[in-house]
Amino acid sequence: MGNSGRSAGRTAAGRFIDFKAMGPFMALVALFVLGALINDAFLSSGNLSNIFTRSAFIGIIAVGATFVITAGGIDLSVGSMAAFISGAMIVVMNTLIATLGAGVETVLLGIAVSVVLGVAAGAINGLVTTRGKIEAFIVTLGTMGIYRSLVTYMADGGTLSLDFAIRDTYRPLYYGDILGIPVPVVVFFAVAVGGYVLLNMTPFGRKCFAIGSNEQVARYSAIHVDRIKTLTYVIQGLCVSIATIIYVPRLGSASSSTGVLWELEAIAAVIIGGTMLKGGYGRIWGTVIGAIMLTTIGNILNLTDVISNYLNGAVQGLIIIVAVLLQRGDWRRKKN
Amino acid sequence: MGNSGRSAGRTAAGRFIDFKAMGPFMALVALFVLGALINDAFLSSGNLSNIFTRSAFIGIIAVGATFVITAGGIDLSVGSMAAFISGAMIVVMNTLIATLGAGVETVLLGIAVSVVLGVAAGAINGLVTTRGKIEAFIVTLGTMGIYRSLVTYMADGGTLSLDFAIRDTYRPLYYGDILGIPVPVVVFFAVAVGGYVLLNMTPFGRKCFAIGSNEQVARYSAIHVDRIKTLTYVIQGLCVSIATIIYVPRLGSASSSTGVLWELEAIAAVIIGGTMLKGGYGRIWGTVIGAIMLTTIGNILNLTDVISNYLNGAVQGLIIIVAVLLQRGDWRRKKN
Amino acid sequence: MKNAAKNAAEPVVSGQLRLSARQICKSFGAAQVLFDVPIDLYAGEVHALLGENGAGKSTLVKILSGYHAPDSGEIVLDGSPVSFDSSEDGEARGIILIHQELNLADQLTVEENIFLGREMTRGWFLDKAAMRDEAARLLAGLQCDIDPCTRIRDLPVSDRQMVEIAKALSKQADILILDEPTAVLTGREVDILFDQIRRLRERGVAILYISHKLDEIKAIADRVTVLRDGSHITTQAVAGLEKDDMARLMVGRDIAQMFPDQIADPSAPVVLSVRNLSVPGQVYDAGFDLRRGEVLGFAGIVGAGRTALMEAIIGLRPRSSGAILRDGQPVVIDNLRDAGRCGIAYLTKDRKGSGLLLNMEMRPNLTLLALDRFGRFLLNRKAEDAALEKAIAAFDIRAADRTTKVGDFSGGNQQKLLLAKVMECNPDIVIIDEPTRGIDIGTKSQIYHFIGDLTAQGKSVILLSSEMTEMLGLSDRIIVMAAGRITGILDGEDRTEHQIMRHATGISDNQGVSVHG
Amino acid sequence: AAQAQEKIKIGVSIPAATHGWAGGLNWHAGEAEKRLEAAYPNLDIIIVTANGATEQANDLEDLVSVQNIDALVVLPFESDPLTVPVQQVKQAGKFVTVVDRGLSLPGIEDVYVAGNNPELGRVSGEYIKGRLDGKGKIVILRGIPTVIDEERVEGFLAEIEGTDIEVLDMKHANWNRDDGFEVMQDFLSRFPQIDAVWAQDDDIALGVIEAVNQADRADEMFIVGGAGMKDIIKRVMDGDALVPIDVLYPPSMIATAMDITALKFVSNGAVEGRYILGATVVTQENASNFYFPDSPF
């Protein structure tokens, strides 16, 4: 039938270009044009590299958040978790220098601690949510307070600073590059590709979609709903840990002000990217673009002084709304 | 049938005592017992009056949030909106003193401005969400930035201060009492009763439930979904305005740090009270208890200094999770 | 036939022409669903609308009642052309549609749903007492014994359907359209509904009635319009038509034999035994044996506990006692995965609530239950597509487009997809709860033969159905349940409607005894 | 309980440790508590922390109504909103010491221990003006938009007024290292020539240092922070050319205030009055006097 031929054609094309993802992408392009118009320096390779490097933190965390949100959950604790894991890493590495020296082993052990803590923190969020049958919003609001307090406590209210002896060993993980591409960007890309594969090409990802879209149907389809949901929080924790691993070498410190409001930024990146807050539909590439968009907005505001500084927040808010509006408008046209 | 008899009995009892509301209530009682054990002064009338008076701000805002969330939305902008409205009220009243003097008229005009702004801000949130078909999370994240910037701008980065000439006229709205009950408590109670009646006893409230529960069904039942949803945001705006009216005389100022994180507290109060974040089920009394619980936790932390201040957030987080866990545990027992 | 064709333009009853549609066309995206369809509705007639799954029946009635706008064509109400902007316009003009898929808000109560959007008020406030009384009165009129304060999500599907009917009846329809109202109802409830329909017909209401149950159409309808692939085939008086004629008009060919004629070997080995299984409040002390290659029917009135029993067996409901033996070996089944490992699969009767992901396309729905078979680490898209291809062919699923969301499928095609989904995990034992709900007669016969093929391959089937013909035509043995207990096992000559009803209701006298005892 | 009644209770209300300086504040308050309680057994010091003006107003109420304090040491989150709440504490007959941020109405407090924000800005401006010989291009990283930030910036701008020093741009870095890093990165992309950076705060300065190092432009400019964070003091002490000085705004002022307040109850000397702390410039020469490696700040 001509009918099925047509639909086959459409899906074949869909495999190469994800049309739905075009919305956020177009909005990002619009932002870049705006940036270029405002300041020549915007398109300089240094500035672009800054933008992509910076978006790596929120971006990596947001990739994790895409899983949580797709499966119908939410995690407000990521910012605090990042601060806590950074703090713990720094304490561990500073302590290890005495025995292991300021070499690669110490850094690797610090990284291992980070991963363990991330996975554990995620598992706690997941298990309390699923076993306790408490709304994820409440659980992660609680752990948000807990992780932040813990880092404040560890730092005695101040700042935990990475020993200068080890900074040089660890430094390349933020400041280095691979074939000219900054390491954080490479890591971000790898996490995004990994996230994409996991969400879109594996049974696990499919199950996340199913749970977010209808938990009952998922249960009746032999899916261990609680286990999968918990795993999404573990993935979120792991992503926070990865983000932390590249964050710590940047400034070599952690304090109670580390990662404040990252949760909002991460969730915003996810939603700007087209994932639905109610669950059931998630898009990793959208999330990546959402994270880059948020960073770009901040960057553009720093590149101009026509707007009163006091209005930065307003401009940021407006641009977010308009960008999302644009991308929605785009969708609708496509449908008809 | 035995079956229907059983269920009839259940609902008959339910008409007098809302069993589901008992969960949060029991958690609140537990908190009060804890407070009394820690410090004798906890149960002093002065302290109790402080607790209830303070919970009025978040409580009133949370009553509005109950509508928004019940109808399946979310509003992140309430804290910024409160700051913005406070600022605008202060500017207007300070200006009016010159012409109208520091009398009741000036205060009344200030209040009128507050109400108009609250309704308008709510309407903007609602219309952009429904007309623009953008996730409420994004819209209100945007307006959150916008309102906060506006107040920073109005205050030129500093603090807007209510003229001391008018403070005495306005003062009783926070510090006064009616038959021995502090005015904010009276207002809170009135707003809660109004909210309860509106949500549970009018067609409008029922439509909120229906929309939150299933938008499609609501649409098929001749409900103007967009209009009702917009109205929930308007109610939220009105509640923010009422909260602001009793907030301004307390501290007599507004700045960019006014109302920071109130949105999280308000949403937390709503959810602790048993309203579902996904919409379709809301409970005003639960919200009221949730707001009082949050304030009480803060108060209890001030009753003792055995815990390091750095861990305040952790204790707060733990208590919230445990309280909600307790109340859920209570539910389950009831079911079997 | 000629005689019948001549009747087409004329109503059987002498009412007025109320609603008439001309040359209705409708497309979704590039797929045209209706081609120049006409239909006339007269006051005081029951007009049946027949057609295969996906023929466009639901689309047509949604257009008539204002839920969809036609692409072209004209709707004339009481002599003047109308165009509805929304379903509210339609309802304002007295056209009420009961949707094929339930349209109730799960978290609201029966009373709240019935009056949704048109609450009774006293002053500014809801008049809850009046609404409750009115709801109780409406439900009593349908002899439906449910408390108006029950939440919809706590009701079985059949009760939900009765609530929908009560809701529609409360709207004082002039023109009432019912889209497969009886798909989820049992015989007793169908009789009650028909009484109501006859009463409305006497009052001069025009009724358009969609069903795949040809008996019902014979029983209630005056005229019938047949659609095939979106085109109008004929409109005739029912009186002149036999069931076979209607079936032929629908599918465009003869339906040879409805049921497969296999008889299971009564001495085949037992593959599944259930012993002393109880679910608190729902099932008491149930036990049975299932043999290789047999179809074991479970009959009973609504709420008898059949679904509860089956869901307890496969680990979807907690059981308080009971043992399960697979091929004689005790097995532990705590969840559906365990059940799957034992080769048991379950097809739910609630396709919308627990069967299909309505916001997704066909492919993920089809493979969801058997996902592990499509790759442990990476999903094999090719294999999924191949499976979809096969399922579409095997179950004759007709969807305009593979990217269409399953929620936009015609009801029957959803059911077929659900069946395909369950069969995708290739089970040895299939528990099928209401397999032909909303399925057209041609496809029904396909499904029956499909079940026959399964048993011929040595697989076993447990069939839960409220359709008596299906139960009798397919089952080798029939177990009857009442009030959570097994009250009879019917074999051979005992498998009659009379015997089933006797066990299903006769025992209900004992129910009081058992509850107290 | 009877014994507790005889104890002198001093309530200390300060902002929570949400950024570096406030963290130092908390640490010094805690240390002072331990020290004073050990030295004077009849003193009971209760520290409460707040995340905002409203919360701090709540804390003040609680200190009076449930803790029944005799004296209050308060570092207001913001001046205006806390004026009336502190006034109420005073009206309840308590001894009141206000730290750092003066109240909007005169005559409420018994003791005022003040840092000097305009002075911090002025001193910083003076140094930059001198180093640059009155001409050059600078960028400013501001704090969180609040009165403190306004006062510092105004003091700074007033000092450099009339010189040929061009302020290329000012952006808020919110007293946060990450923001400092990112804002500075963008300044570096934007401006090919920057002679000096006024970061106003040591947390911001740390972010700026990393950004400048990353861009490899350290020999082009110098950075002036503020507060007296140990990391920065260390750099000054070590003669880091990028960070030649720091301007003190010591969080230890809370300890000073607590000491003075305690004296009111344990000595018979008069303590009422105003204690204004200067904005001392820390240079390589005197840095060792201000370096406390054990402090978290």
Ligand SMILES: Nc1ncnc2c1ncn2[C@@H]1O[C@H](COP(=O)(O)OP(=O)(O)OP(=O)(O)O)[C@@H](O)[C@H]1O
């Ligand atoms: N909103 C929609 N979007 C896309 N396709 C649709 C939509 N609604 C219906 N269709 C398609 O239109 C065709 C006719 O559907 P319709 O529901 O009218 O069939 P039906 O005759 O009621 O079938 P059934 O007996 O199975 O209920 C189907 O192929 C269906 O997939």
Ligand SMILES: Nc1ncnc2c1ncn2[C@@H]1O[C@H](COP(=O)(O)OP(=O)(O)OP(=O)(O)O)[C@@H](O)[C@H]1O
């Ligand atoms: N989710 C539920 N919550 C509470 N009670 C339920 C639930 N599901 C079913 N029940 C009750 O359990 C009993 C058995 O229901 P079940 O659906 O098993 O009956 P059934 O005989 O299978 O009905 P049907 O003939 O419609 O398939 C009924 O009283 C029903 O109301």
Ligand SMILES: [Mg+2]
């Ligand atoms: Mg249909």
Ligand SMILES: [Mg+2]
């Ligand atoms: Mg059943």
